[in-house]
Amino acid sequence: MGIGRVGRRTVEFWFELASPYSYLSALRIDALSAASGVAVTWRPFVLGAIFKNQGLTTSPFNVDAAKGRHMWRDVERRAATYRLPFRPPTPFPQNSLLAHRVALVGLDADWGKAFVLEAYRAGFANDQDVGSPEVLGTCVAWAGGEPGRALAEAGLTETKERLHDATAEACSKGVFGAPSFVVGDELFWGDDRLEDAIQWAVGGHALQQA
Amino acid sequence: MGIGRVGRRTVEFWFELASPYSYLSALRIDALSAASGVAVTWRPFVLGAIFKNQGLTTSPFNVDAAKGRHMWRDVERRAATYRLPFRPPTPFPQNSLLAHRVALVGLDADWGKAFVLEAYRAGFANDQDVGSPEVLGTCVAWAGGEPGRALAEAGLTETKERLHDATAEACSKGVFGAPSFVVGDELFWGDDRLEDAIQWAVGGHALQQA
Numbered sequence: 109m110g111i112g113r114v115g116r117r118t119v120e121f122w123f124e125l126a127s128p129y130s131y132l133s134a135l136r137i138d139a140l141s142a143a144s145g146v147a148v149t150w151r152p153f154v155l156g157a158i159f160k161n162q163g164l165t166t167s168p169f170n171v172d173a174a175k176g177r178h179m180w181r182d183v184e185r186r187a188a189t190y191r192l193p194f195r196p197p198t199p200f201p202q203n204s205l206l207a208h209r210v211a212l213v214g215l216d217a218d219w220g221k222a223f224v225l226e227a228y229r230a231g232f233a234n235d236q237d238v239g240s241p242e243v244l245g246t247c248v249a250w251a252g253g254e255p256g257r258a259l260a261e262a263g264l265t266e267t268k269e270r271l272h273d274a275t276a277e278a279c280s281k282g283v284f285g286a287p288s289f290v291v292g293d294e295l296f297w298g299d300d301r302l303e304d305a306i307q308w309a310v311g312g313h314a315l316q317q318a
Numbered sequence: 319m320g321i322g323r324v325g326r327r328t329v330e331f332w333f334e335l336a337s338p339y340s341y342l343s344a345l346r347i348d349a350l351s352a353a354s355g356v357a358v359t360w361r362p363f364v365l366g367a368i369f370k371n372q373g374l375t376t377s378p379f380n381v382d383a384a385k386g387r388h389m390w391r392d393v394e395r396r397a398a399t400y401r402l403p404f405r406p407p408t409p410f411p412q413n414s415l416l417a418h419r420v421a422l423v424g425l426d427a428d429w430g431k432a433f434v435l436e437a438y439r440a441g442f443a444n445d446q447d448v449g450s451p452e453v454l455g456t457c458v459a460w461a462g463g464e465p466g467r468a469l470a471e472a473g474l475t476e477t478k479e480r481l482h483d484a485t486a487e488a489c490s491k492g493v494f495g496a497p498s499f500v501v502g503d504e505l506f507w508g509d510d511r512l513e514d515a516i517q518w519a520v521g522g523h524a525l526q527q528a
Contacts, residue, residue, distance in 0.1 A: 162382055172372055174494035178507050185514070284384035297388050300510045304395070 413449035
């Protein structure tokens with residue numbers, strides 16, 4: 109967990125590896141963090157568990173066809189604006205549970221963020237199955253980790269419980285979708301609020317002085 | 319219906335008078351239209367009818383408490399950024415059916431846009447009931463219309479059918495929430511996509527050349 113410049117608060121970046129808008133934020137947040145001096149902590153959580161609490165059994169983008177159509181086109185437009193590759197995953201949403209556990213293991217070591225970026229690339233640029241241990245092992249290797257050991261640690265009860273606890277923590281902070289950004293007591297939801305969250309961390313109530 | 323500068327397309331602004339994010343867009347869109355030379359057509363529709371098709375009986379912000387809490391705080395933050403007054407209406411959502419009918423009548427005359435802005439001010443700055451004929455009559459008067467005549471025309475079967483047809487047209491264009499912006503075949507959802515929609519109208523595929 110890094111400390112930003114004096115007086116600047118940390119942004120908690122709550123992401124879900126199956127979430128298209130989280131993909132956009134994950135690929136953008138490092139540059140914004142560097143430019144602002146705001147530290148970012150990467151927090152994987154299980155969005156499906158939160159959706160289940162809302163009475164959903166799949167993504168809201170699958171429940172409402174019109175909303176889903178808009179989302180795919182919107183992400184495509186925004187990816188083009190950001191000059192990011194984008195290819196919708198099939199099927200959607202992918203099963204991201206194991207990937208999140210691997211991410212937790214990697215974030216304890218020094219390859220977690222690189223792994224998350226590789227996993228997003230696999231899922232949203234290369235149409236690979238991020239539920240597959242083989243795909244995840246390759247992502248771990250690219251990120252500089254040791255695949256066999258990483259997948260073994262991901263399967264430990266302790267790791268599963270930590271992911272469960274992280275999801276409960278997200279819930280307790282008001283998170284209901286992904287990506288979400290938490291700065292002190294302020295919650296920002298959506299890739300389109302990433303800049304706002306960074307600004308909030310830079311200057312406290314900076315938005316109100318804009 | 320205005321025509322923008324040569325080569326610039328029109329933005330259809332689909333708004334719902336009970337929608338907080340539509341309030342933000344309604345108060346911002348004129349300045350963006352003027353600065354860009356893009357013409358805007360104001361299109362009221364009944365969001366509740368679309369929610370009903372989605373199986374909802376109230377606003378999604380009431381269905382999911384965490385989502386609702388975030389929305390109120392998010393609108394408050396954004397209103398502060400835009401230097402707009404904001405006071406959450408009670409109860410929420412307000413009954414906007416009559417207000418939409420009056421808006422249609424006014425948009426046929428020359429006081430429609432001013433009426434819509436007055437109705438938004440009543441609902442989201444002054445905590446007045448925009449379901450009330452008295453409040454709406456005052457809004458019509460401020461906008462330069464004749465309240466008695468406006469309310470009578472709003473009650474005509476023809477006006478009711480036009481609002482119904484407008485809502486069906488919104489649906490057919492993929493609208494599932496408010497505000498929505500339609501530029502040719504492109505749909506943009508949310509106050510945070512207003513600038514994108516204007517840009518799209520200015521330069522066609524401008525986003526992809528950004």
